[in-house]
Amino acid sequence: MNKNGGERALTITTKNSPFSIEDTEPLLPWLSSFGQSEGGGVSRLLYTPSWLEAQLALKQKMEQSGLHTYFDSVGNLFGRLEGKQDTVTILTGSHIDSVINGGKYDGTYGIIASFLAAQLVYQKYGKPKKNIEVVSLCEEEGSRFPLTFWGSGNITGKYSITDANNIHDANSVSLRTAMNEADFNPEHYQSPVRKDLEAFIELHVEQGIILDRTRTSLGIVDSIVGQRRFTVQISGESNHAGTTPMSYRKDSLYFASKYIYFLTNKAMKLDQDLVITAGKMNVMPNTPNVIPGNAEFTLDIRHHDEAVLETFCNEARHTLDQMAKELTMCAKMSKWLDIKPVPMNTPLTALATKIAKEQQISYRKLMSGAGHDAQVFGEYCPTALLFVPSKDGISHSPKEFTNKADLENGVRILTEFLYQLAY
Template sequence: MIKQLKPSALSAQIEDMVEWLASYGLEQSGGVTRLLYDQAWSSAQKAIQAKIEQLGLTACYDDVGNLFGRLAGKDPEAKVILTGSHIDTVTGGGKYDGAFGIVASLLAVEYLLTHHGQPLKPIEIVSLCEEEGSRFPMTYWGSGNITGVKDRDTIHNVKDANGISLEQAMRDAGFGSGLHSPPKRTDLECFIELHIEQGEVLERKGKSIGIVSHIVGQRRYNITVYGESNHAGTTPMQWRQDAMFTAAEMIRLLTHRAKADMSGLVATVGHMEVKPNVGNVIAREVTFSLDVRHSDAGTIEQFCETCFREFETIAAEHGTRLMYHKWMDEPPVAMDHTLNEAAEDILRREGISYKRMTSGAGHDSQIFGTYCPTALLFVPSRGGISHSPAEFTHTEDLQRGVLLLIDLLYKLAY
């Protein structure tokens, strides 16, 4: 079916639309910054709204700022085939993260409407208002409201770095006052998200498409080691209660354990705070982050339990104590097998190489995946670089993703 489309024309459209959307929030560095409810974010949503209306679709917002473009179906009882991604970025991010999924959905629905007319089931494009957590200490505000796992009661006292509350920012952007429809949806048949991989698996394996079976679970801790400050020159090594030395041994242990695990588990320490943080004083207190991810919740649990038992032994050996604060515990989420099979059938028929894989990064699909059948599809990222102005995907790879989305939406809605 998609062979009717001229590849050169599609490539030009993709490139133009990626640059068009990146122009909202584009910085001199080449990075893109669109934070939830800021001016660049608002301008981008309005531009997408205009594009939706230009295509002949019905545009509407919900009351948290998610934007939808609806292509009505012939069957008034049919549920909605939803496709899209998120509009927000990290600070100084790339042009493709989130944005490509919106561009691809616009192009796919435009093609289907032009060549096949009205579908049997309604198709909606969604530009989700937020995923990244870049402005406020909270993620998945858009998809969370659609699925009902988040609402206004969960954001009291949530503020950005400038002390502006999420509620105030939402009102300033024209949302949150009841002028738009409530965000919770009960009419979704499925959700399809096309996204850049943000890793280098597909590129290293020479595959064109990734079909995600699971989005990994994530568990995050802040771990604090308490020791005793003392003089760096006059305190013998054997008498020290050194929080830094204790933390270093713990970090070394968990890194070696994670490397020895051959099931795909990853563990990361990316942040550390030291007190008093003075070069000639033994550290009395060290707090370090721990991020553990895997596609099986039991594996995460076992890894953490094993490491923490050994942490206690290490702490006791050095006369220090520990405190753990678990602040995230997201379970793994499976994507829909039937939707994945449908995507694989298309790829096999078209002779496009693909790989079944897990996603080590979080996506809106993990929120939708517990609510309705969901598919997350990847295109390669050059060098695995993302959240950076250097983020890049070759147009040919973007094109293959759009063609797959066209065929998959046709199969589901027509």
């Protein structure tokens, strides 16, 4: 690993060579090359070598462009364009981490777009009144550890460093240990908590099909759905697959399947906007000729109405307890994520609409069914979330794609946004 990012440093421009809107597309594969997996996907999990390499390469790129750079103690990277007043900050960016074998636009595009928008607005208007900071947030996805929004959550005070002690990945490595291995020690960096943020602006690929199907260039998000995530653990009894009669079995996988089927059907009948996903699953002993004695899986439940979300989750718990009694097995449901539905800031969404009209870029208002860092910031400071289309609605996949014109339109909108807010 080259800690300076030099092995794949992309020489497009320097502070003596102006950036262009045309730099949007080539910067994306460069940043996505850090953690690139077979088949063109990206696997860049929190505090892994590929994650660190990407952050350090970005830091070098920011410094080459003339931005003042720094890390906070959890590994959020900032590039600052200092304002004349230097009292409040307009923050813009997205997350650097990925899902396993994800796409090259998710998170990455928001960082690149913010970096370019900061450069373009400075080239055109000079030094801003307020600070503009581009942020590469350390984590959002929850792909390595059973938590999400570690970057934005620390900035807003949702999390603290002590939370890192008791959270472990699949290899039993604690979050705190992983931080230390990546050289992020709270004693060596400033606190991530910020009190100077006047607004946060996030630009992201839609991760849905609406913009692509309607051939719309920009999505202006009104609100982001709430989501809750649980780990369900079921304890049955392992036994011989050939000699144990069906009526005597305590099959944890049967229990899990029956439970997931019930919740899925319940959600479809209750509300078309209610979505439930049973994602990661482990079955033990995971052997062809042994009845599964233990099963563990995650539940991801989302809706834009907190009351609907609460009612459904309560019923999910009640049903799990009932099934455990009926099947004479033990079951436990542990919640590890609880994010409430969050509306975006009305004046900022109005400003986005105004800019889109002035620049004659097609737009529409949307609700986001995916969680974003804007959801965490939205409860902390005025926040806007903007989308560009993702072809066929594909996301979290190597097939993720957004065309050049839409990528550049997003940067144009964001550049004007920064001008309106910071100058």
